[in-house]
Amino acid sequence: MQLGLIGYYSDFVVYPLVIALLGVAGLIEAGEESAPDWIGTALVCLGLWTLIEYVLHRFVLHHIPWIKDLHDRHHVEERSPVGTPTWLSLGVHALVALPVWLMSGFAAASAVACGLMLGYLWYISVHHMIHHWHPSHPSYLYTLKRRHAVHHHVDDTANFGVTSIFWDRVFGTARL
Numbered sequence: 360m361q362l363g364l365i366g367y368y369s370d371f372v373v374y375p376l377v378i379a380l381l382g383v384a385g386l387i388e389a390g391e392e393s394a395p396d397w398i399g400t401a402l403v404c405l406g407l408w409t410l411i412e413y414v415l416h417r418f419v420l421h422h423i424p425w426i427k428d429l430h431d432r433h434h435v436e437e438r439s440p441v442g443t444p445t446w447l448s449l450g451v452h453a454l455v456a457l458p459v460w461l462m463s464g465f466a467a468a469s470a471v472a473c474g475l476m477l478g479y480l481w482y483i484s485v486h487h488m489i490h491h492w493h494p495s496h497p498s499y500l501y502t503l504k505r506r507h508a509v510h511h512h513v514d515d516t517a518n519f520g521v522t523s524i525f526w527d528r529v530f531g532t533a534r535l
């Protein structure tokens with residue numbers, strides 16, 4: 360969606376706060392003995408985010424009507440504040456965590472939510488930086504910026520991963 364500047368930047372304030380609060384509450388609930396399991400679950404979900412990011416970009420942002428139009432606009436006006444409102448992305452995270460909460464309790468649900476939200480925050484931060492910053496060559500960010508520029512301007516059927524090249528390699532859509 361077309362967002363105002365406050366709407367665009369609110370993710371970068373709200374997500375760190377929610378992750379920190381939920382992380383503390385979840386670790387207290389898990390207790391000292393289960394803390395390593397909690398951290399392990401969060402890290403697995405952080406890794407899982409990279410696959411979710413790839414699938415959402417490839418199959419949702421490029422194919423679902425209306426969403427595709429907004430994403431096409433981002434491909435052209437790459438610096439204008441088009442994105443997902445914070446309330447909507449937070450709502451989706453809550454919907455994903457709710458069944459885990461009902462089945463396995465708050466500690467497990469908070470670990471899943473924290474891992475996925477950390478991945479999402481990493482993704483929106485990297486995506487912001489590669490469109491607005493000028494990273495030095497060579498660096499992680501420079502490589503991502505160049506690969507994402509190929510996706511934007513050369514071949515929009517390649518390089519769907521924004522934070523990593525891994526899933527593009529796995530599914531044969533990597534283009535250097």
Ligand SMILES: [Zn+2]
Nearest residue numbers: 433437490507
């Ligand atoms: Zn982009």
Ligand SMILES: [Zn+2]
Nearest residue numbers: 420430510515
């Ligand atoms: Zn795209």
